[in-house]
Amino acid sequence: GEDVEQSLFLSVREGDSSVINCTYTDSSSTYLYWYKQEPGAGLQLLTYIFSNMDMKQDQRLTVLLNKKDKHLSLRIADTQTGDSAIYFCAESIRRGGSGGYNKLIFGAGTRLAVHP
Amino acid sequence: NAGVMQNPRHLVRRRGQEARLRCSPMKGHSHVYWYRQLPEEGLKFMVYLQKENIIDESGMPKERFSAEFPKEGPSILRIQQVVRGDSAAYFCASSLIEGNTEAFFGQGTRLTVV
Numbered sequence: 001g002e003d004v005e006q007s008l009f010l011s012v013r014e015g016d017s018s019v020i021n022c023t024y025t026d027s028s029s030t031y032l033y034w035y036k037q038e039p040g041a042g043l044q045l046l047t048y049i050f051s052n053m054d055m056k057q058d059q060r061l062t063v064l065l066n067k068k069d070k071h072l073s074l075r076i077a078d079t080q081t082g083d084s085a086i087y088f089c090a091e092s093i094r095r096g097g098s099g100g101y102n103k104l105i106f107g108a109g110t111r112l113a114v115h116p
Numbered sequence: 117n118a119g120v121m122q123n124p125r126h127l128v129r130r131r132g133q134e135a136r137l138r139c140s141p142m143k144g145h146s147h148v149y150w151y152r153q154l155p156e157e158g159l160k161f162m163v164y165l166q167k168e169n170i171i172d173e174s175g176m177p178k179e180r181f182s183a184e185f186p187k188e189g190p191s192i193l194r195i196q197q198v199v200r201g202d203s204a205a206y207f208c209a210s211s212l213i214e215g216n217t218e219a220f221f222g223q224g225t226r227l228t229v230v
Contacts, residue, residue, distance in 0.1 A: 106151075
């Protein structure tokens with residue numbers, strides 16, 4: 001099936017690390033993504049990881065993928081107030097065979113609140 | 117190179133009216149996706165189109181909703197006889213080629229039905 005689940009809220013202190021978790025169900029996922037959405041805005045792609053990798057680091061962001069458990073996490077080091085937003089996990093599922101396309105399935109989003 | 121452009125950004129319609137949402141993909145992109153975000157929820161896939169073709173409309177309600185991506189001009193998501201439950205943010209994304217790793221999202225159109 002196509003289902004992505006995330007915890008809804010996370011509150012952290014400024015300067016601490018944030019870890020946002022996500023589980024997905026479709027084992028045929030090709031890529032997994034993290035998007036950021038600020039209030040009233042669109043989606044900003046933060047990072048993505050190919051399904052045959054288990055870790056990717058990009059500045060303050062670290063993505064960990066446990067394919068066996070279908071578990072994805074996003075770690076934000078030295079969290080700042082500007083990181084307060086909703087973070088969406090998404091999996092990319094291949095559809096349509098050899099001439100097909102990628103369909104993104106999103107979680108409900110984790111609302112990150114950063115306090116002083 | 118402008119990003120994905122959606123207009124209007126905000127749209128208010130009375131129940132029973134029609135809503136037309138426009139999406140201009142990034143230059144050179146011929147693949148368009150529409151997603152709906154209900155309040156406090158994630159994005160739900162609605163439809164995937166290539167130029168002049170609907171490829172996957174499995175997420176579209178069977179009635180009142182239609183989408184097109186003509187050879188010239190923007191992609192249009194059309195909702196006829198809107199109801200309060202249609203109030204949501206509608207996002208469009210475009211990609212350059214099939215299977216591209218990245219789909220670029222527009223800012224969304226926030227539809228409010230009163």
